[in-house]
Amino acid sequence: RAGQPAELAGAFVLLASELGSYMTGAVIPVTGGEIMI
Known part of the structure; x- marks a missing residue:
């Protein structure tokens, strides 16, 4: 999942x-999950 702003x-x-x-x-x-492995 993509990270939330608060995270x-x-x-x-x-x-x-x-x-x-x-x-x-x-x-x-700090990609917020944009780059997931």
Whole structure:
């Protein structure tokens, strides 16, 4: 199933928060299930 907006919000909040400033060069694919294996 595709992810719901509320399920994706955590990743966006992390990246926008102070904790996100410690992340450098990381790739976090937030696709909401668009790319399913």
